[in-house]
Amino acid sequence: MANQLFARKPLSLLLEEMQGENRLRRVLGPLQLTALGVGAVIGAGIFVVTGVAAHSIAGPALMLSYCVAGVACIFAALCYAEFASMVPVAGSAYTYAYATLGELFAWIIGWDLVLEYAVGAATVANSWSSYFQQVIATFDWHFAPALIGPPIEFDATTGHFVASGAVINLPAVLIVLLVTAVLVKGIQESARFNSAMVALKVAVVLFVIIVGAFYVDPANWHPFAPYGMSGLTLFGHTIGAQPEQSMGGQPVGMLAGAAIIFFAYIGFDAVSTQAEEAKRPNRDVPIAIVLSLVICTVLYVAVVAVLTGMVPYKQIDLGAPVSTAFKQVGLGHAQFLIAAAGVAGITSVLLVMMMSAPRVFLAMARDGLVPPSFFGAIHPRFRTPYKTTILIGAFVTALAAFLPIGLLTNLCNIGTLLAFSIVCAAVLIMRKTNPDAERPFRCPLVPLFPILGILSCLLLMFSLPPENWLRLGVWLAIGLSIYFAYGRRHSVMAKLRASRTS
Ligand code: ALA
Numbered sequence: 413m414a415n416q417l418f419a420r421k422p423l424s425l426l427l428e429e430m431q432g433e434n435r436l437r438r439v440l441g442p443l444q445l446t447a448l449g450v451g452a453v454i455g456a457g458i459f460v461v462t463g464v465a466a467h468s469i470a471g472p473a474l475m476l477s478y479c480v481a482g483v484a485c486i487f488a489a490l491c492y493a494e495f496a497s498m499v500p501v502a503g504s505a506y507t508y509a510y511a512t513l514g515e516l517f518a519w520i521i522g523w524d525l526v527l528e529y530a531v532g533a534a535t536v537a538n539s540w541s542s543y544f545q546q547v548i549a550t551f552d553w554h555f556a557p558a559l560i561g562p563p564i565e566f567d568a569t570t571g572h573f574v575a576s577g578a579v580i581n582l583p584a585v586l587i588v589l590l591v592t593a594v595l596v597k598g599i600q601e602s603a604r605f606n607s608a609m610v611a612l613k614v615a616v617v618l619f620v621i622i623v624g625a626f627y628v629d630p631a632n633w634h635p636f637a638p639y640g641m642s643g644l645t646l647f648g649h650t651i652g653a654q655p656e657q658s659m660g661g662q663p664v665g666m667l668a669g670a671a672i673i674f675f676a677y678i679g680f681d682a683v684s685t686q687a688e689e690a691k692r693p694n695r696d697v698p699i700a701i702v703l704s705l706v707i708c709t710v711l712y713v714a715v716v717a718v719l720t721g722m723v724p725y726k727q728i729d730l731g732a733p734v735s736t737a738f739k740q741v742g743l744g745h746a747q748f749l750i751a752a753a754g755v756a757g758i759t760s761v762l763l764v765m766m767m768s769a770p771r772v773f774l775a776m777a778r779d780g781l782v783p784p785s786f787f788g789a790i791h792p793r794f795r796t797p798y799k800t801t802i803l804i805g806a807f808v809t810a811l812a813a814f815l816p817i818g819l820l821t822n823l824c825n826i827g828t829l830l831a832f833s834i835v836c837a838a839v840l841i842m843r844k845t846n847p848d849a850e851r852p853f854r855c856p857l858v859p860l861f862p863i864l865g866i867l868s869c870l871l872l873m874f875s876l877p878p879e880n881w882l883r884l885g886v887w888l889a890i891g892l893s894i895y896f897a898y899g900r901r902h903s904v905m906a907k908l909r910a911s912r913t914s
Pocket residue numbers: 452453454455456457458532536675676677678679761
């Protein structure tokens with residue numbers, strides 16, 4: 413049995429499979445891929461999560477938090493890029509793990525990625541709802557209070573979840589259903605829709621930076637790090653933070669801020685899940701991954717500098733911080749414009765996240781680890797994995813309808829950080845096991861960069877509220893039960909090995 417758990421999928425087999433039947437269409441060029449990357453990255457993180465992170469966790473030092481999280485992502489991005497250029501098939505980190513660490517790790521990472529994309533999509537839908545409500549409020553339209561939020565919310569003063577008085581987050585549900593319908597229809601239409609949204613989003617981010625710069629009062633940047641520079645906790649034991657300032661027992665400080673706004677960077681890896689649909693994946697996917705990450709880091713640090721310079725950190729709005737800041741300095745019209753673009757921008761993130769989860773399942777189905785008749789089904793006309801798209805749509809709808817954003821964000825972050833560290837480790841292993849394999853893109857300074865990638869991901873994981881480890885553990889336990897009940901018995905690799913030995 414141990415043989416099977418650690419059985420690796422040979423690189424040659426992966427490349428052979430790429431030529432086979434039942435493939436997705438190769439329609440995406442480098443610009444569309446970078447747009448997909450930026451589309452997946454800039455969204456709820458900068459438009460929403462920044463608010464609570466600046467207000468209650470890091471203060472103006474959130475600028476540094478964005479740099480720390482950005483650097484951690486660059487290491488992981490370079491490792492992703494090396495793999496994406498070697499094995500440009502759908503499935504991303506799942507496929508990489510199968511080729512290097514074996515079936516069990518591949519299962520863990522595949523399952524973990526589905527968590528990342530599905531929970532991330534629910535977080536994003538939740539944020540979409542905040543900005544959407546601000547847009548329609550301009551016309552004096554409002555949803556009934558019972559329909560605008562989940563039934564529970566996080567009380568920062570006690571650190572507990574309490575009843576919110578609402579019943580369901582209806583706007584979030586509606587947008588998830590709409591995006592699911594678009595995705596079932598097809599990738600090309602989705603990519604075009606995405607490119608338009610991304611252009612609008614980047615234009616508004618630039619507007620925020622350029623116009624906002626005129627309203628910056630440097631006095632607002634003092635104190636720079638009111639919550640300290642740390643935030644590291646080892647399973648509940650705070651290291652170097654200032655507990656008296658902690659938010660309901662949650663870690664605070666610059667590092668804790670980095671762990672939370674790490675969410676803003678999630679998504680560049682989604683480009684690698686689209687590798688199978690890229691026209692020239694070996695060249696374009698690495699370029700798109702690295703470029704989208706660099707563009708986003710620069711924009712983020714500038715937005716946070718402007719935001720914390722425009723409004724004292726304690727007055728930053730928690731629901732729609734960026735657009736509200738413009739109202740706070742007397743630019744009411746700009747508020748509407750930014751909120752409207754926020755809605756568009758967040759929609760494009762939702763699109764990419766919900767596009768990625770079914771593609772991870774698709775790769776797992778091809779390997780027999782989940783039932784191929786369902787998870788591997790491709791629509792005869794649209795050529796999309798429509799059954800899983802609908803399944804993921806239903807799951808995201810349920811999460812977005814009933815769970816609060818704080819809980820969703822942290823769970824998504826810890827899952828993604830785990831995936832990133834496994835990818836960094838996989839690059840190290842692959843260099844040893846397949847030193848001569850063709851690598852159109854090579855991660856520089858191996859082993860230093862992958863090791864720094866692993867360490868920085870661990871640092872951020874330990875800066876998240878500790879209960880997230882428990883939640884991650886529960887998700888992985890569910891996944892492993894499914895693997896041992898189904899995946900292990902139906903694995904295509906296991907059957908191949910059995911037929912060879914008999
Ligand atoms: N990075 C994505 C966002 O901020 C998930 O919305």
